Amino acid sequence: xxxxxxxxxxxxxxxxxxxxxxxxxxxxxxxxxEEIYSIRGHFDxxxxxxxxxDKNYRVSRATLYNTIELLLDCxxxxxxxxxxSVAQFEKSYMCGQHxxxxxxxxxxxxxxxxxxxxxxxxxxxxxxxxNFSYHSLxxxxxxxxxxxxxxxSDDQGS
Amino acid sequence: xxxxxxxxxxxxxxxxxxxxxxxxxxxxxxxxxEEIYSIRGHFDxxxxxxxxxDKNYRVSRATLYNTIELLLDCxxxxxxxxxxSVAQFEKSYMCGQHxxxxxxxxxxxxxxxxxxxxxxxxxxxxxxxxNFSYHSLxxxxxxxxxxxxxxxSDDQGS
DNA sequence: ATTCTTGCAAACCATTTGCACAAGG
DNA sequence: CCTTGTGCAAATGGTTTGCAAGAAT
Numbered sequence: 044x045x046x047x048x049x050x051x052x053x054x055x056x057x058x059x060x061x062x063x064x065x066x067x068x069x070x071x072x073x074x075x076x077e078e079i080y081s082i083r084g085h086f087d088x089x090x091x092x093x094x095x096x097d098k099n100y101r102v103s104r105a106t107l108y109n110t111i112e113l114l115l116d117c118x119x120x121x122x123x124x125x126x127x128s129v130a131q132f133e134k135s136y137m138c139g140q141h142x143x144x145x146x147x148x149x150x151x152x153x154x155x156x157x158x159x160x161x162x163x164x165x166x167x168x169x170x171x172x173x174n175f176s177y178h179s180l181x182x183x184x185x186x187x188x189x190x191x192x193x194x195x196s197d198d199q200g201s
Numbered sequence: 202x203x204x205x206x207x208x209x210x211x212x213x214x215x216x217x218x219x220x221x222x223x224x225x226x227x228x229x230x231x232x233x234x235e236e237i238y239s240i241r242g243h244f245d246x247x248x249x250x251x252x253x254x255d256k257n258y259r260v261s262r263a264t265l266y267n268t269i270e271l272l273l274d275c276x277x278x279x280x281x282x283x284x285x286s287v288a289q290f291e292k293s294y295m296c297g298q299h300x301x302x303x304x305x306x307x308x309x310x311x312x313x314x315x316x317x318x319x320x321x322x323x324x325x326x327x328x329x330x331x332n333f334s335y336h337s338l339x340x341x342x343x344x345x346x347x348x349x350x351x352x353x354s355d356d357q358g359s
Numbered sequence: 360a361t362t363c364t365t366g367c368a369a370a371c372c373a374t375t376t377g378c379a380c381a382a383g384g
Numbered sequence: 385c386c387t388t389g390t391g392c393a394a395a396t397g398g399t400t401t402g403c404a405a406g407a408a409t
Contacts, residue, residue, distance in 0.1 A: 067383050067388060088373080103391040108374065124282040127399095129373060144331050155325045159317065164340055167313045173302050176342040182322055184334040225363060225408050246398080261366040266399065285374095287398060 053080055053119060053136050060117035071102055075110045079120060085131040085152060118177075125152060125181065142180040151186060211238055211277060211294050218275035229260055233268045237278060243289040243310065276335075283310065283339065300338040309344060 057076050061068050078095055079086075086094075088107050095102055111132060114120035121135040125145050141154040160180060168175045215234050219226050236253055237244075244252075246265050253260055269290060272278035279293040283303050299312040318338060326333045 065388095069383070069389060071390070101391080104373090105375080105392080106390055109389080122285070124285075127280070127282075127288065130285065142325075144325060144329055147334060153329055153331075155329065157321045157324060159321055160338075163315045163317055163321075163338075166315060167300075167302060167340060168342070171302055171311055171313065172345040173311075173340070174343045174345060175340060176305060178338065178340045180318075180321075180336065180338045182325060182331070182333060182336045184326070185332045187330040187332060223363095227364065227408070229365070259366080262398095263367080263400080264365060267364080 049137055050077065050080055053134075056136065057114070057117060057119060060113070066113065071106055072110050072113070074100055075102065075107060076114065076119065079111075079114070079132070080134050080136075082134070085123065085133045087129045087131055089129070091132075121177075123179065123181075126150070142182070144182050144184070144186075146186050147183050148185055153186075207295055208235065208238055211292075214294065215272070215275060215277060218271070224271065229264055230268050230271070232258055233260065233265060234272065234277065237269075237272070237290070238292050238294075240292070243281065243291045245287045245289055247287070249290075279335075279337075281337065281339075284308070300340070302340050302342070302344075304344050305341050306343055311344075 054073060054076065057073070058068060060066075061072070075091075075095070078091065078098070078100070082091070082094075088104065088111070092102070092104050092107055095107075111120060115122055119134065119136050120132050123131040123133070123143070125131055125143070126147070139156060141156045142160065144153045144155060146152075160178070164175055164178055167173065212231060212234065215231070216226060218224075219230070233249075233253070236249065236256070236258070240249070240252075246262060246269070250260070250262050250265055253265075269278060273280055277292065277294050278290050281289040281291070281301070283289055283301070284305075297314060298318075299314045300318065302311045302313060304310075318336070322333055322336055325331065
């Protein structure tokens with residue numbers, strides 16, 4: 044895992060973004076970025092809030108929402124809305140494009156990747172004069188071997 | 202548009218579903234089903250509420266939510282969560298499987314269909330021992346020819 | 360008759376907003 | 385210094401829930 048260099052690059056991207064937009068480079072923003080990039084899978088704002096509070100950061104929920112908005116804008120974070128519940132987020136730099144299998148009973152989420160999705164996207168965009176920005180494909184259903192009845196699980200190929 | 206027969210079939214499906222689950226066949230439930238199936242594209246609960254109030258139905262928001270839950274359960278309605286805003290719904294019987302192009306600036310939504318999506322789904326399900334139930338593919342971006350800067354637009358082939 | 364549904368209004372709760380203080384530029 | 389960002393707490397608003405009256409079975 045090349046986490047050290049990834050973190051440096053990600054901070055650089057965020058820094059450039061803030062500069063370009065005339066936003067200030069506050070320590071809170073970089074702390075939040077760092078903590079988000081230390082999280083393995085998906086997370087929601089409340090979880091992140093408690094996680095950071097536990098680490099003795101003093102960030103408010105408002106700042107989390109605000110900063111995540113910025114991170115979404117510069118594509119360092121992706122937002123998901125599995126099921127009907129709260130918004131889920133995940134880091135998105137160097138994580139490989141992937142989609143999600145969602146167990147409608149347990150809530151378990153597994154990632155997968157299939158490059159053929161791009162052919163579909165290209166065709167649809169051509170047919171409708173659409174400039175693609177990003178996509179999300181969610182497949183809902185049920186896992187057969189529900190051994191690990193856990194909440195969540197990642198499956199990214201390195 | 203074979204709306205007349207479609208409506209009859211849809212009511213039959215709902216009726217059977219209610220019976221099987223031991224739910225009562227109230228006039229409100231069938232009114233809501235009928236009104237939903239008379240709506241062209243996507244809608245949110247508030248819009249449906251006002252729409253029905255306008256037609257002098259006396260249904261509460263609570264009943265709308267409750268009934269939509271039942272309709273989701275028997276697959277007569279599909280839920281979407283475009284962007285970050287409120288839940289959107291659409292009728293799903295005999296509307297053909299389709300996916301969505303979403304303009305991130307105007308909110309315009311256009312539907313498209315590409316059967317190749319099923320190959321991707323099949324592969325992913327096989328690889329992860331997953332029983333597919335339904336999917337949603339959202340492609341976000343921007344339309345090139347934004348002549349109709351409207352809110353929403355449908356594109357279903359007959 | 361009994362139990363499920365409904366309508367209404369209050370409760371919920373994730374997210375947003377207002378404000379005074381703090382701090383980046 | 386000036387303006388933006390932050391923490392806190394209150395406000396917001398879509399959705400859910402509690403309850404008494406009404407209707408399906």
